[in-house]
Amino acid sequence: MAKRCIFTIEMAHNLVLYHYEGCGPCRRVKDTLRELGLEIEWRDIHQSEEALQELLTVGKLQQVPCLFIDGKPLYESSDIIRWLREHYGKTATPALTSGI
Numbered sequence: 001m002a003k004r005c006i007f008t009i010e011m012a013h014n015l016v017l018y019h020y021e022g023c024g025p026c027r028r029v030k031d032t033l034r035e036l037g038l039e040i041e042w043r044d045i046h047q048s049e050e051a052l053q054e055l056l057t058v059g060k061l062q063q064v065p066c067l068f069i070d071g072k073p074l075y076e077s078s079d080i081i082r083w084l085r086e087h088y089g090k091t092a093t094p095a096l097t098s099g100i
């Protein structure tokens, strides 16, 4: 009997995306998250004053998208997408996946 192997993504990082609706670069990042099957927290800075203050306090810039990686801000959609693909894409290190 063939052995079945199912893989799930284990999040090796605490990821939070700061964004707002209608922001094109944010959409690109969100599309990448969906493509990679990553369910992370999104915080809308237009819907939440608290989220905006977090972004300004930690990131220093009022610009979205911004991905907090273990509490550290990463700006620029292309840099965020590159980072996500490197760490959670198909060619990412097998240490990020585990069989169940």
Ligand SMILES: N[C@@H](CCC(=O)N[C@@H](CS)C(=O)NCC(=O)O)C(=O)O
Pocket (backbone or CB within 6 Å): 022, 023, 024, 025, 026, 062, 063, 064, 065, 075, 076, 077, 078
């Ligand atoms: N080059 C940046 C552009 C980011 C950008 O222009 N973000 C806009 C929203 S789409 C922004 O944060 N503007 C400041 C604001 O709306 O307060 C990227 O690709 O991430």
